[in-house]
Amino acid sequence: DARVTQTPRHKVTEMGQEVTMRCQPILGHNTVFWYRQTMMQGLELLAYFRNRAPLDDSGMPKDRFSAEMPDATLATLKIQPSEPRDSAVYFCASGLVPLHLAGVDQETQYFGPGTRLLVL
Amino acid sequence: EDQVTQSPEALRLQEGESSSLNCSYTVSGLRGLFWYRQDPGKGPEFLFTLYSAGEEKEKERLKATLTKKESFLHITAPKPEDSATYLCAVQAETSGSRLTFGEGTQLTVNP
Numbered sequence: 001d002a003r004v005t006q007t008p009r010h011k012v013t014e015m016g017q018e019v020t021m022r023c024q025p026i027l028g029h030n031t032v033f034w035y036r037q038t039m040m041q042g043l044e045l046l047a048y049f050r051n052r053a054p055l056d057d058s059g060m061p062k063d064r065f066s067a068e069m070p071d072a073t074l075a076t077l078k079i080q081p082s083e084p085r086d087s088a089v090y091f092c093a094s095g096l097v098p099l100h101l102a103g104v105d106q107e108t109q110y111f112g113p114g115t116r117l118l119v120l
Numbered sequence: 121e122d123q124v125t126q127s128p129e130a131l132r133l134q135e136g137e138s139s140s141l142n143c144s145y146t147v148s149g150l151r152g153l154f155w156y157r158q159d160p161g162k163g164p165e166f167l168f169t170l171y172s173a174g175e176e177k178e179k180e181r182l183k184a185t186l187t188k189k190e191s192f193l194h195i196t197a198p199k200p201e202d203s204a205t206y207l208c209a210v211q212a213e214t215s216g217s218r219l220t221f222g223e224g225t226q227l228t229v230n231p
Contacts, residue, residue, distance in 0.1 A: 004163075031217060043164070043207065043221040056216055091163050095217070107217065108154075111163030 002026045004112035006092050012118045018080040021115045024073055025094030031107055032075045033093040034060075034067055037114070043091070049075065050097065082119045089114045122147045122212050124222035132228045133198055141193040141225045143208030153191050154219060155184050156207040164207055167193075198229045 005024045013019055025032045033048040047057035052069040060067065064086075066078045079086055091114045095107030123146045133139055145153065152171050156164035168177045170186040177184050181202065183194045193206055205226045209219040 033217070042223045043209075045218055045220075048217055050217075056218060093163075097217075108166055108169060109217075109219065110166060111156075113163050 006112040023075040023092030029094035031095045035091040122220040126222035130226045143191040149213035154209045
């Protein structure tokens with residue numbers, strides 16, 4: 001059963017600490033997305049990668065957030081330093097754009113279970 | 121700027137009572153409209169993608185339809201297990217793979 005996995009599932013930390021969230025996309029998928037969900041803002045795209053290259057990070061606060069894909073099976077989202085307003089559920093999603101449809105960007109996004117972050 | 125508005129915010133139905141959820145959108149060239157279901161404490165689960173006005177898709181008790189300005193998710197004879205938040209999202213032709221989500225409709229189906 002192919003699924004997106006995320007770790008940790010829950011994280012409580014203190015303001016100023018570094019937080020790293022990890023995502024394993026579905027095997028074979030070439031696009032990875034990071035979303036944040038809050039009651040106030042709903043579900044917002046932070047950044048996404050295609051074939052490990054960042055394509056859009058316009059939704060991500062650049063001063064404290066960073067996203068990387070060290071390899072095709074791992075994506076990371078790091079917050080340093082963390083602040084109480086970063087408290088949210090962070091979702092990773094993955095999708096596949098076949099080579100013959102490159103440029104169409106019409107892939108279905110499959111979401112992981114999320115990391116629930118609380119910054120005190 | 122792409123915008124998605126879902127209504128109602130919350131809907132309570134009795135088991136077997138059919139209804140519809142609405143998703144109104146404003147987008148500069150629609151590439152696709154997506155419906156997801158989200159259960160508490162879980163990630164959104166993909167339901168449907170609609171690409172052009174007039175298109176319809178069905179899955180069990182759910183049917184999604186699309187016009188040039190809105191999409192409807194029709195729920196026929198719902199069961200308590202259909203209780204969830206239903207999210208609508210649009211993808212614009214000029215936005216790559218970016219999805220813009222609505223706030224969702226929280227559906228409760230009472231037995």
